[in-house]
Amino acid sequence: MPEAVILSQGNELTTGQTLDTNANWLATQLWALGVPVRRMITAPDRLDDLVDILRQAAELAPIVISTGGLGPTRDDLTAEATSLAFGTGLVEDLVAMEQIEARYARWGRPISPANRKQALLPTGCTVLENRWGTAPGFAADVDEARLYFVPGVPREMRPMFETWIAPDIQERHQIAPPVMHTVRVIGVAESALEEMLRPVQVDGLTIGFRTKLPENQVKLVFRADVPDRVREAAVAEVRGIIGPKAFGVDSGDLACEVGKRLVARGETLALAESCTAGGLAAWLTDAPGSSAFLLEGAVVYSNEAKVRMCDVRPEDLEAHGAVSEPVARQLAEGIRQRAGTTWGIGITGVAGPGGGSPDKPVGTVHIAVAGPEGTFHRRLQLPGDRHRVRQFSAAAALNYLWRGMR
Amino acid sequence: MPEAVILSQGNELTTGQTLDTNANWLATQLWALGVPVRRMITAPDRLDDLVDILRQAAELAPIVISTGGLGPTRDDLTAEATSLAFGTGLVEDLVAMEQIEARYARWGRPISPANRKQALLPTGCTVLENRWGTAPGFAADVDEARLYFVPGVPREMRPMFETWIAPDIQERHQIAPPVMHTVRVIGVAESALEEMLRPVQVDGLTIGFRTKLPENQVKLVFRADVPDRVREAAVAEVRGIIGPKAFGVDSGDLACEVGKRLVARGETLALAESCTAGGLAAWLTDAPGSSAFLLEGAVVYSNEAKVRMCDVRPEDLEAHGAVSEPVARQLAEGIRQRAGTTWGIGITGVAGPGGGSPDKPVGTVHIAVAGPEGTFHRRLQLPGDRHRVRQFSAAAALNYLWRGMR
Numbered sequence A, B: 001m002p003e004a005v006i007l008s009q010g011n012e013l014t015t016g017q018t019l020d021t022n023a024n025w026l027a028t029q030l031w032a033l034g035v036p037v038r039r040m041i042t043a044p045d046r047l048d049d050l051v052d053i054l055r056q057a058a059e060l061a062p063i064v065i066s067t068g069g070l071g072p073t074r075d076d077l078t079a080e081a082t083s084l085a086f087g088t089g090l091v092e093d094l095v096a097m098e099q100i101e102a103r104y105a106r107w108g109r110p111i112s113p114a115n116r117k118q119a120l121l122p123t124g125c126t127v128l129e130n131r132w133g134t135a136p137g138f139a140a141d142v143d144e145a146r147l148y149f150v151p152g153v154p155r156e157m158r159p160m161f162e163t164w165i166a167p168d169i170q171e172r173h174q175i176a177p178p179v180m181h182t183v184r185v186i187g188v189a190e191s192a193l194e195e196m197l198r199p200v201q202v203d204g205l206t207i208g209f210r211t212k213l214p215e216n217q218v219k220l221v222f223r224a225d226v227p228d229r230v231r232e233a234a235v236a237e238v239r240g241i242i243g244p245k246a247f248g249v250d251s252g253d254l255a256c257e258v259g260k261r262l263v264a265r266g267e268t269l270a271l272a273e274s275c276t277a278g279g280l281a282a283w284l285t286d287a288p289g290s291s292a293f294l295l296e297g298a299v300v301y302s303n304e305a306k307v308r309m310c311d312v313r314p315e316d317l318e319a320h321g322a323v324s325e326p327v328a329r330q331l332a333e334g335i336r337q338r339a340g341t342t343w344g345i346g347i348t349g350v351a352g353p354g355g356g357s358p359d360k361p362v363g364t365v366h367i368a369v370a371g372p373e374g375t376f377h378r379r380l381q382l383p384g385d386r387h388r389v390r391q392f393s394a395a396a397a398l399n400y401l402w403r404g405m406r
Helices: A022-031 A047-060 A080-084 A092-107 A114-117 A154-170 A190-196 A228-245 A254-265 A277-286 A302-309 A314-320 A325-339 A385-406 B024-034 B047-060 B079-085 B092-106 B113-117 B154-173 B190-197 B228-245 B254-266 B279-284 B301-308 B314-320 B325-339 B385-405
Strands: A004-009 A038-042 A065-069 A091-092 A120-122 A126-128 A138-142 A147-152 A178-185 A204-212 A215-222 A245-250 A271-272 A294-300 A345-351 A364-371 A374-381 B004-009 B037-043 B063-067 B090-092 B120-122 B124-127 B136-141 B145-150 B177-185 B204-214 B217-223 B244-248 B271-273 B293-300 B345-351 B364-371 B374-381
Touching: A004 A294, A004 A302, A022 A038, A022 A065, A022 A154, A022 A215, A038 A047, A038 A271, A038 B047, A047 A065, A047 A080, A047 A147, A047 B037, A047 B279, A065 A154, A080 A120, A080 A138, A080 A147, A091 A092, A092 A126, A114 A325, A120 A138, A120 B204, A126 A147, A126 A154, A138 A154, A154 B279, A178 A385, A178 B145, A190 A314, A190 B124, A204 B217, A215 A228, A228 A245, A245 A254, A254 A277, A254 A385, A271 A277, A271 A325, A277 A294, A277 A385, A277 B177, A277 B279, A294 A325, A294 B301, A302 A314, A302 A325, A314 A325, A325 A345, A325 A364, A325 A374, A364 A385, A374 A385, A374 B124, A385 B092, A385 B244, A385 B293, B004 B024, B004 B124, B024 B037, B024 B154, B037 B047, B047 B063, B047 B079, B047 B145, B047 B254, B063 B120, B079 B090, B079 B120, B079 B145, B090 B092, B092 B124, B120 B136, B124 B145, B124 B154, B136 B154, B145 B154, B177 B228, B177 B345, B177 B385, B190 B204, B190 B217, B190 B228, B217 B228, B228 B244, B244 B254, B254 B279, B271 B279, B271 B301, B271 B325, B279 B293, B279 B385, B293 B301, B301 B314, B301 B325, B314 B325, B325 B345, B325 B364, B325 B374, B345 B385, B364 B385, B374 B385
Parallel strands: A004 A038, A004 A065, A065 A147, A271 A294, A271 A345, B004 B037, B004 B063, B063 B145, B271 B293, B271 B345
Antiparallel strands: A038 B037, A091 A120, A126 A138, A138 A147, A178 A215, A178 A245, A204 A215, A294 B293, A345 A364, A364 A374, B090 B120, B124 B136, B136 B145, B177 B217, B177 B244, B204 B217, B345 B364, B364 B374
């Protein structure tokens, strides 16, 4: 199997200003193709160093993927470095220029000289069209190696890899790509998953784990020659071992799956959020089409809003405090009643860092899900900082709704 | 100024299983010390490659920091690779063994042969005590370079860097760290900022740019010997050139700054969000203390909710549609009225990918800010996908509020 080198360029990476998620994402994709990564190299925007690194990378592996350095500013040195490293010279690439012009025309904006620089590419390279942004990518062949260059912006880099680079690697190296299934899990730690799945031994199956908070994922990678029925049986086995906390296989995230199930059942949802303050609503509506099931939400930070928007009883606020079971229940039931939805969710908690007490320390969260058969409630004590508490609160609420719908 | 190389070791990194946050953290720390990072290299657990990389690193820079590969398993090859790279041989280090023994004694656990392996270090190295875990670190001098080796577990690596490595680097290289200021900007593109600030030429000042959507940042890095008044004048000059869209210097993000200003003025805010659906509320409440100014929000996806929660007039919904100036204004004014806040924000738009029309294509967003002196409204045509339209809508709304408060 051919190996790969991943390059990441930019002073923002070597000064620590930006956490490089591209190299990790590419490593995961290459892993799924069965291509081992031999090295990941990050360099500042310095011409000499880039030249050295490009030469070294082309010697180390036949596949080199470089992200960053294709922008319009003078820090963006990738094309120049490639030209110097391999002695190709630079030329204004007509295909690239056409793509940039078409993009700006669609936007109705003029092209600056800086944007024009983005079409200056190494002579003889192949342009990789960027339909997701302005900077075109390119591929250059050096001896036995092919070097792929894409922008550092993840939302451009990722589709460019999927659309142009992955198929090209498969074709050039005649890789029969393995078949991968992703089991998506909420509420089970990675180490616990690893332990649970240790007994699963299938010839041609490699199991990997990824944490993508708030969920964990089990990656099942089957060699291309594993028969379908063996593969399907293994997926079913894994799903059976994990149980209902495995909410999907090759599916969207939990918010997507909850939304799909609500739509399929013709059901609707309304939210009353205190500590998550719109975070659950924003998550559910990340996916298009969410207006079919999410009718409304109330962000009820103040006690007055809890009373006015969700009919929480002032005497319960007084007696039990805003972070309490009765208030969570009344939030869920009140918003469900007002909105006339099938389901209502109420969340109230202490996200921190302030606001904790011995009784209700930071991380105390009450979640209620009101539905046709009554109201479910749970009190959680969540670890972590404010961000984590809010994220896990939203995930837990969706998890309860998901399981309540079964 | 001496430069540094950061090494990260482990198959979990090159297969994408684990996102490497160590290299980024170390880069930030080194940057704060004024030490430029010349390269960051990640390698799998493969002896030959590690030997090559260590030799290369020691030639590239006088400071090398390596994380990972110090554990008890046979994958942990760091000490062996160092010994091979520099021909030192390995020896059971008495200081290291004593530290491991003391630690296990405190835990009341027996020491396994695998743990004993962790004391097998390159001859002549200096042990770096690990008070936060079991694997000792070490430092080795090779020609002009000093190589530091620490475990990959962040909660061990970080205090080891702070306690042993950072002070050692400062002393050995007599470093005076530079002074940095960050100017935070909303609504000006990175390329435009670079263009605007080209005339700013100050001896000892380096200007960098960072995009952290939805904002852009200008990083002003001053050499340690630049006098305070020169530094302050340069910051003021940059701020003056950018104008009111520079919302802060060394400050929090726009949501933080809006929140701080509201609190300082004793003012309050309520939100009525349709297309952003809680995204603005969630953003404003990311920062602790937001309950002091954000009283409530309404996520009004359905028309019925717009009417019931914010008193939007049904006849205007009928006549102009939900994405329209009158509806945005009524959302802002209605929620402000109901919540009794100083300010109300209304957002309604077509986030896409569906729902567009010739009249109101995807990206059409109406934003209204209602305040003591009336209601401001703007119609925007935003580029990008659903996520981007929602993110920029929230940022634009805050930007209008920010400028309305002046």
